[in-house]
Amino acid sequence: MLRLEEVTVRFGERAALDAVDLEVAEHEIVCVLGPSGSGKSTLLRVVAGLLRADAGRVLLAGRDQAQVPTHRRGVGLMFQDHQLFPQRDVGGNVAFGLRMRGTARAETERRVGELLDLVGLPGAEKRLVGALSGGEQQRVALARALAPEPRLLMLDEPLGQLDRSLRERLVVELRALFGRLGTTVLAVTHDQGEAFALADRVVVMRDGRVAQAGTPLEVWQRPASEFVARFLGFENVVPATVRGTSAETVWGRLPVPAGARQGEGCLLVRPAGVRLVPAGEGLPCTVAGRTFRGITSWCGCGRRAAPRRSWRLRVRCGGS
Amino acid sequence: MVLARPEVAPRDAAAPQGGGPRRTATRLGLMALPLAFFGVFFAYPVASIVGRGLKDDGQWQFARVGEVITDPRIGHVLWFTTWQAAASTGLTLLLALPGAYVLARFDFPGKRLLRAVVTVPFVLPTVVVGSAFLALLGHGGLLDELWGVRLDTTVWAILLAHVFFNYAVVVRTVGGLWAQLDPRQEEAARVLGAGRFAAWRRVTLPALVPAIAAAALMVFLFTFTSFGVIQILGGPRYATLEVEIYQQTAQLLDLPTAAVLTLVQFAAVAALLGVHARTVRRREATLHLVDAAGTARRPRGAAEWTLLGSVLAVVALLVVVPLLVLVLRSFDGPDGYGLTYYRALASAGENGGTFVVAPLEAIGNSLAYGLAATTIAVVVGGLAAAALTRREGRLVRGFDALLMLPLGTSAVTVGFGFLISLDEPPLDLRTSWILVPLAQALVGVPFVVRTMLPVLRAVDARLREAAAVLGASPLRAWREVDLPLVGRALAVAAGFAFAVSLGEFGATVFIARPDSPTLPVAVARLLGRPGEMNYGQAMALSTILMLVCAVALLVLERVRTDRTGEF
Numbered sequence: 029m030l031r032l033e034e035v036t037v038r039f040g041e042r043a044a045l046d047a048v049d050l051e052v053a054e055h056e057i058v059c060v061l062g063p064s065g066s067g068k069s070t071l072l073r074v075v076a077g078l079l080r081a082d083a084g085r086v087l088l089a090g091r092d093q094a095q096v097p098t099h100r101r102g103v104g105l106m107f108q109d110h111q112l113f114p115q116r117d118v119g120g121n122v123a124f125g126l127r128m129r130g131t132a133r134a135e136t137e138r139r140v141g142e143l144l145d146l147v148g149l150p151g152a153e154k155r156l157v158g159a160l161s162g163g164e165q166q167r168v169a170l171a172r173a174l175a176p177e178p179r180l181l182m183l184d185e186p187l188g189q190l191d192r193s194l195r196e197r198l199v200v201e202l203r204a205l206f207g208r209l210g211t212t213v214l215a216v217t218h219d220q221g222e223a224f225a226l227a228d229r230v231v232v233m234r235d236g237r238v239a240q241a242g243t244p245l246e247v248w249q250r251p252a253s254e255f256v257a258r259f260l261g262f263e264n265v266v267p268a269t270v271r272g273t274s275a276e277t278v279w280g281r282l283p284v285p286a287g288a289r290q291g292e293g294c295l296l297v298r299p300a301g302v303r304l305v306p307a308g309e310g311l312p313c314t315v316a317g318r319t320f321r322g323i324t325s326w327c328g329c330g331r332r333a334a335p336r337r338s339w340r341l342r343v344r345c346g347g348s
Numbered sequence: 349m350v351l352a353r354p355e356v357a358p359r360d361a362a363a364p365q366g367g368g369p370r371r372t373a374t375r376l377g378l379m380a381l382p383l384a385f386f387g388v389f390f391a392y393p394v395a396s397i398v399g400r401g402l403k404d405d406g407q408w409q410f411a412r413v414g415e416v417i418t419d420p421r422i423g424h425v426l427w428f429t430t431w432q433a434a435a436s437t438g439l440t441l442l443l444a445l446p447g448a449y450v451l452a453r454f455d456f457p458g459k460r461l462l463r464a465v466v467t468v469p470f471v472l473p474t475v476v477v478g479s480a481f482l483a484l485l486g487h488g489g490l491l492d493e494l495w496g497v498r499l500d501t502t503v504w505a506i507l508l509a510h511v512f513f514n515y516a517v518v519v520r521t522v523g524g525l526w527a528q529l530d531p532r533q534e535e536a537a538r539v540l541g542a543g544r545f546a547a548w549r550r551v552t553l554p555a556l557v558p559a560i561a562a563a564a565l566m567v568f569l570f571t572f573t574s575f576g577v578i579q580i581l582g583g584p585r586y587a588t589l590e591v592e593i594y595q596q597t598a599q600l601l602d603l604p605t606a607a608v609l610t611l612v613q614f615a616a617v618a619a620l621l622g623v624h625a626r627t628v629r630r631r632e633a634t635l636h637l638v639d640a641a642g643t644a645r646r647p648r649g650a651a652e653w654t655l656l657g658s659v660l661a662v663v664a665l666l667v668v669v670p671l672l673v674l675v676l677r678s679f680d681g682p683d684g685y686g687l688t689y690y691r692a693l694a695s696a697g698e699n700g701g702t703f704v705v706a707p708l709e710a711i712g713n714s715l716a717y718g719l720a721a722t723t724i725a726v727v728v729g730g731l732a733a734a735a736l737t738r739r740e741g742r743l744v745r746g747f748d749a750l751l752m753l754p755l756g757t758s759a760v761t762v763g764f765g766f767l768i769s770l771d772e773p774p775l776d777l778r779t780s781w782i783l784v785p786l787a788q789a790l791v792g793v794p795f796v797v798r799t800m801l802p803v804l805r806a807v808d809a810r811l812r813e814a815a816a817v818l819g820a821s822p823l824r825a826w827r828e829v830d831l832p833l834v835g836r837a838l839a840v841a842a843g844f845a846f847a848v849s850l851g852e853f854g855a856t857v858f859i860a861r862p863d864s865p866t867l868p869v870a871v872a873r874l875l876g877r878p879g880e881m882n883y884g885q886a887m888a889l890s891t892i893l894m895l896v897c898a899v900a901l902l903v904l905e906r907v908r909t910d911r912t913g914e915f
Contacts, residue, residue: 076813076816076817077816078813078816078817097816097821097822098813098816098817099816099817099818099819099820099821099822099824099825100819102819103817104817104818105813105814105817107810107813107814109810111808111810111811111813111814113811113814113815113828113829114833115832115833124815124818124820124828125818125819128815128818128819128820128824129819172818173817173818176818176819
């Protein structure tokens, strides 16, 4: 459906996108994950034609889009801050794309009603967008983007401004909705939880480049680099030298699975993989702090020998 | 300790524009009509009058420039022009800044009315301002009758009239911004240990300085090129460059001198506008603004009530009294109060040959001309503003400044230039009625652009992008997104253009035909003749003109958006 080939966008000296290759198949939901400034939004703007690529090609359904203006690309984009038209009511906003395509009036009204039902705002046509809450605006923005049935729907931080519980519920709803409608989706977010819950495939970006791509499970289980691991929230990453089935680290000698890459590298220890045992057994260390994190507490353990604070080992230490 | 600098929130550098060839082409297309308009109806007439003045047998006579500039009489005029403008500006700032503060920060009953009242003078024709002050300070004026004080022979009359005229410029430009400054910034400074005054001086003042500078430059510009006021109040002793140009052109027929003076004024104004454009741009770029509605509060304590009281007193004395006196004079006929002068306006015969037609017909002329001028100004100014919406590019900046030039160029030169340059085919407009609206539109366009531009620029570019993603072509996006949002601003701009067209005097006085004078021209003609009857009629006609302008203004106040524009 969508293919990016070596797409590069430069803002002055800095490359916001640096030879990015990306593919989104029909009916697939792809989530681009990355910290702010990694080029996620730029990616969407290039695909929408709001920004010209300095090099590379953007193909939609196999066609190069270089000469196609935004309004003829047939893609939908839900903006981060919604960008609802303030002078129109909810119905007017949702109907906008249909009007642009010259859909008949009765048909438009029917579709608007349908979509508002779909996003959980039945009968809201006449409400003013200024009077909506953040969550409602988000739903209207979604309905507006869906209305013209774009062949590719792009979402920029779709749930960014919502509170946690609403966000978690909406992610599930969205995934179900897209599955039902068969929508092809390209979303960007900085929230890994959101990306994993929503996407069929996750693309992690760093400084305008793709750092890793794969299914959520692949990315979660085998982060490709220290950056990806840390971005996913893993903190126990230290330099290590692997020999055979053990690795030499600042924490001491640790066992590694058979078949691990040999030599110098980075080692990730999952907090769940470490147990605290009485002094004298295992690796000697001191519990330096304890942070309550809901269901479990995390203990930061340090070894006097560890020269850097960031090499403190985070360990899951249960409810007590 | 170092106090927090005002929070600087640079506008999110709305993703760098691609600036493709198509966009440039669109912008050039939008600019084509305004450029043609200014080329044909501004640059060409001004250039041809300057050329005629400085060319002799096809030879440029640049020696004339030196001769004129070193003429002691001209030197005197230049000096007077400059210092009266500086003094008027200083005096206006002194009297209007407290007014700006009160209107920005205090909430009190009648605030809207006060804002409307102080704005009335600004849209009044200068001729009316002159006659109002003549009625207040002149021979047989209110002060003369009460205390035997006459100021019309002193420069004070001119200065006060200039303050009266420009009070609104300062109140609106500075007060508009002041109201949008977040009061919490001052509160933050207070919490950090600054006293009330220190907080104001270190936080608010630096934020206001560009607006104050911009307002000061505007006032300086208006007073530097002052014509109607000085023509009426200046008498034989005081003349600004503009008045001198008028006399050299219309009375002494000394075109070379007029041409040199035009150039001198042009250079001075261009320099001033350059400075103005810089300050305005800086102001737009660096301030963090909040909704003006939430920053005002009731005055607290004796000091604040006193301040409010004194501002009201100044407005009453300086703005309301002159207007009131003007109205009173118009009714104060030879046989006591009545409508004598108004009746006299209705017939041509009683004017001793001043008019070919009844002066009252001037109302119809003014309205017709004003409507035509407004239409031209809105079309030309609207296109220019649309082209200027995106602020990047040197081309745009140059165009921006160019649009302001007509405000500062000698209107007399423009008017006379029309007469001598637009008199041959293919552009033989000498006998056409359109000549007057064209000249009036020249001063209307800058107002249209200045009113529209902040609103157009405030339209979030991403709204247009949202429309584009939903399938709207650029033109459609403009119609669907921009137009509804700027509709109100367009109405305000039209109102301003209308008021300014009604009041235009310097150019109109040259090109309005004797049988179809506009209101200001008729007022000036009446004032130029001796006798109680003429004077009274001038007052009556001024009152009518004031009413027409005030009605236009009150309509404006109703539709005016919170964004104050730059006036």
